[in-house]
Amino acid sequence: MAERAAATAQAWVAANAGALSRACATIFDFAEPAWREYRSAAWYVARLRAEGFTVEEGSGGMPTAFCAQWSNGPGPVLGMYAEYDAVPGNCQAAAPYQAPRDGLSVHAAGHTDPHSALGIGALGGLLATKAAMQAHGIAGGLRFTGEPAEKLRGSKPIHAAKGYYDGLDAMLSFHPFYMLPLCNTLRWDTQCGAAWSMIYRFVCDAPHLWGAGDGAPIPQSHSDVRAPGANDALVMMYAQGRMLRDAMLPHQGGWSVSEAILSAGQATADNLPAGLAELQYMIRVPDIAMAERITARLDTLAEAVAAQTGCRVERHWVSKSRPGLTNHAVAHVVWEALQQVGPPVWDAAARALMRQVQEACGIVPDDDPLLPACTALIAPQEAEAILRRDLPPSQSHSTSDDYTDMTWHAPTARVYIARPALKGGPYPPWAMNALGGMPDCIDPTVQCAAQVLALSALRLLEDGVARQAARDEFDRRRAEADIPPLCDYAPPIHFAWPEYVDTPRGRDWHIPTWRT
Numbered sequence: 001m002a003e004r005a006a007a008t009a010q011a012w013v014a015a016n017a018g019a020l021s022r023a024c025a026t027i028f029d030f031a032e033p034a035w036r037e038y039r040s041a042a043w044y045v046a047r048l049r050a051e052g053f054t055v056e057e058g059s060g061g062m063p064t065a066f067c068a069q070w071s072n073g074p075g076p077v078l079g080m081y082a083e084y085d086a087v088p089g090n091c092q093a094a095a096p097y098q099a100p101r102d103g104l105s106v107h108a109a110g111h112t113d114p115h116s117a118l119g120i121g122a123l124g125g126l127l128a129t130k131a132a133m134q135a136h137g138i139a140g141g142l143r144f145t146g147e148p149a150e151k152l153r154g155s156k157p158i159h160a161a162k163g164y165y166d167g168l169d170a171m172l173s174f175h176p177f178y179m180l181p182l183c184n185t186l187r188w189d190t191q192c193g194a195a196w197s198m199i200y201r202f203v204c205d206a207p208h209l210w211g212a213g214d215g216a217p218i219p220q221s222h223s224d225v226r227a228p229g230a231n232d233a234l235v236m237m238y239a240q241g242r243m244l245r246d247a248m249l250p251h252q253g254g255w256s257v258s259e260a261i262l263s264a265g266q267a268t269a270d271n272l273p274a275g276l277a278e279l280q281y282m283i284r285v286p287d288i289a290m291a292e293r294i295t296a297r298l299d300t301l302a303e304a305v306a307a308q309t310g311c312r313v314e315r316h317w318v319s320k321s322r323p324g325l326t327n328h329a330v331a332h333v334v335w336e337a338l339q340q341v342g343p344p345v346w347d348a349a350a351r352a353l354m355r356q357v358q359e360a361c362g363i364v365p366d367d368d369p370l371l372p373a374c375t376a377l378i379a380p381q382e383a384e385a386i387l388r389r390d391l392p393p394s395q396s397h398s399t400s401d402d403y404t405d406m407t408w409h410a411p412t413a414r415v416y417i418a419r420p421a422l423k424g425g426p427y428p429p430w431a432m433n434a435l436g437g438m439p440d441c442i443d444p445t446v447q448c449a450a451q452v453l454a455l456s457a458l459r460l461l462e463d464g465v466a467r468q469a470a471r472d473e474f475d476r477r478r479a480e481a482d483i484p485p486l487c488d489y490a491p492p493i494h495f496a497w498p499e500y501v502d503t504p505r506g507r508d509w510h511i512p513t514w515r516t
Helices: 002-015 017-030 038-050 115-136 155-161 230-248 288-309 328-341 348-360 380-388 402-408 429-435 439-462 464-480
Strands: 054-057 066-071 077-083 141-147 170-176 194-203 256-262 276-285 312-321 412-417 499-503 506-510
Touching: 002 017, 002 115, 002 439, 017 038, 017 115, 017 439, 038 054, 038 066, 038 115, 038 141, 077 115, 077 439, 115 141, 115 170, 115 439, 141 155, 155 312, 155 402, 170 328, 170 402, 170 439, 194 230, 194 288, 230 256, 230 276, 230 288, 276 288, 288 312, 312 402, 328 412, 328 439, 328 464, 348 429, 348 439, 402 412, 412 439, 439 464
Parallel strands: 077 141, 077 170, 170 412
Antiparallel strands: 054 066, 066 141, 194 276, 194 312, 256 276, 499 506
């Protein structure tokens, strides 16, 4: 049964390669940023309903999230998921030269990782699994969640806290490769760490109370005493936060604190104190204790800055995700599937496009332009050993990604499939973005991922011994250091996240008005 079901799933992927390619191109072209993935989410919802799934839209109180379920009778239930958010400032056409998508500027959003391939690769694996279950009478269920705002670590802590990953026998997490040595392999012991993100909102709503004015409606020469205002608060927080960062933690291991400024559109109010400014922080650290220490220091700094500038400060959570929990049993199942499928295979047409990208970047085209790691497998244990070379022995987690919140609710494996990456360089960001959009270049990633996920899912559905091993390991590891969901905040959907709008000029890139 197992071999016949696997063959059926792989045949489904091959037969639907064209449809998967078109779907991937569609999501790539939508390129919607965090919390504003309206078209992308609607596309997935419609497709899943057409495939017979029951779909909850707006799951977890997030308008662009969803949860889809399908059953072939009582039995184990497996999870997969799609991500589909794009990144502002990375608008790139699916072409072997630098150019934004039609009608947009380079400052609009574009897929970088690319989540377009991540989501469609997972969808392909889901539907291939379903086809094999129906063809061979395999009992069980499938759950597929739509995960917006991954770049902000947005939806998964919220879905986790609201129970959307509960009751799963396993979760399969796929991501296109983005760092070596994690290419055509799985994470083994060193899972991703915690990621906390918050927005400090500085509001100057009583500037007249900061200093004594002369009472005139407009202070003479615009030079009367006035509160510095929110812009000054933002600049001070930004600069002093960077200085504080150097002293917050020892210089060892992998951790980072980065920031982004949310626009409030105040350029025409040069002579008045800015009333609103928002600064977003992302903290990527190995453990929660470290995240708490950094947050406490940033809170203290924000209060001091607000006092100096005549503002009040509010802290709003965007994400509080947990470090990941390893499960060797599920990882072993997926590794066997990856070995059976093999790495992605790129044909002559794809390699020709890659050489055009090299040439457009001023690099002498290579006869074999692909990074060697893209066409080889590396055992998870070997990748783990390489990853650990740069980490202190005491550090258990490294880098961040919010799949980790799933690992506390179901046995989870994290697999990385090669995306097209070029030898030589360095290359500008547009080059990798373009390779992630051109069908000849990205389709092999999607097809490989779909097969690996389907074969892994079918093995877990049919192999009770493998499922029990995964459950036993999951229960043991969670009992050793259980971390409950950390999400104690509402979905942060009301901030001025950038988005697309339709106007008489056409579809345009836009930063909306702030709302409470």
